[in-house]
Amino acid sequence: MKLIEYADRDMLAIDLANQLAGELNAILNHQDRATLVVPGGTTPGAVFDHLCDVELDWDRVDILLSDERWVPADHPRSNTGLLRERLLTGRAAAAHLLPLYLPKDHPEEAIPALEEQLRPCLPISVALLGMGGDMHTASLFPRGDNLRLALDPHAPLLLPMRAEGLEEQRITLSARVLKEAINLHIVITGEDKKEAVLRAADLPPEEAPVKALLGDATVHWAN
Numbered sequence: 487m488k489l490i491e492y493a494d495r496d497m498l499a500i501d502l503a504n505q506l507a508g509e510l511n512a513i514l515n516h517q518d519r520a521t522l523v524v525p526g527g528t529t530p531g532a533v534f535d536h537l538c539d540v541e542l543d544w545d546r547v548d549i550l551l552s553d554e555r556w557v558p559a560d561h562p563r564s565n566t567g568l569l570r571e572r573l574l575t576g577r578a579a580a581a582h583l584l585p586l587y588l589p590k591d592h593p594e595e596a597i598p599a600l601e602e603q604l605r606p607c608l609p610i611s612v613a614l615l616g617m618g619g620d621m622h623t624a625s626l627f628p629r630g631d632n633l634r635l636a637l638d639p640h641a642p643l644l645l646p647m648r649a650e651g652l653e654e655q656r657i658t659l660s661a662r663v664l665k666e667a668i669n670l671h672i673v674i675t676g677e678d679k680k681e682a683v684l685r686a687a688d689l690p691p692e693e694a695p696v697k698a699l700l701g702d703a704t705v706h707w708a709n
């Protein structure tokens with residue numbers, strides 16, 4: 487695991503946004519399109535605020551979430567809502583959003599259609615992930631009902647995920663799709679998450695799912 491520590495959260499947001507933009511640009515120099523994966527949750531908003539104004543051929547970028555809560559985009563807990571508000575605005579409004587939600591009762595009913603749209607956009611060019619204090623990343627939760635399959639090297643692209651204590655059903659990219667990203671980053675803030683990511687490095691992925699990705703990722707941290 488490579489860990490980069492920043493002086494403060496503002497520096498992290500600015501520097502990380504520039505790094506992500508540089509990596510997307512490098513991909514766009516030799517490919518028609520690039521795929522950017524981003525997390526939901528509360529941490530990435532500040533990164534989005536800088537990234538959305540970066541000069542880039544945004545109309546050649548496909549953006550999708552690492553995972554989504556199974557609620558419509560206008561629901562306050564929708565990660566898609568956060569993306570529309572904070573990332574798909576300014577210059578980045580020209581990017582194409584790949585959906586991770588369809589109005590069906592359960593993710594299982596939507597996964598075949600969502601996977602069909604996702605397949606031509608792989609491998610991911612640049613993936614940014616968040617991490618919870620329980621060492622989950624995307625919706626790969628330690629007690630997730632589909633965790634074992636989601637960690638399997640032959641896992642499908644997308645999986646439904648449910649876990650005790652979660653407010654909604656989730657849909658998530660599998661670990662192998664995230665691991666195959668050309669550039670992989672994890673963004674975390676606060677002492678508790680730094681301790682958690684260091685602890686995860688010594689645990690099996692079944693207990694600390696983020697571990698499945700740590701070997702391939704750069705972790706960005708500020709207090």
Ligand SMILES: O=C(O)[C@H](O)[C@@H](O)[C@H](O)[C@H](O)COP(=O)(O)O
Pocket residue numbers: 525526527528529530552553554555565615616617618622623624625
């Ligand atoms: O939908 C979500 O919640 C996420 O995509 C999730 O994996 C998130 O990145 C972590 O839970 C960290 O969330 P915070 O940044 O809010 O701590």
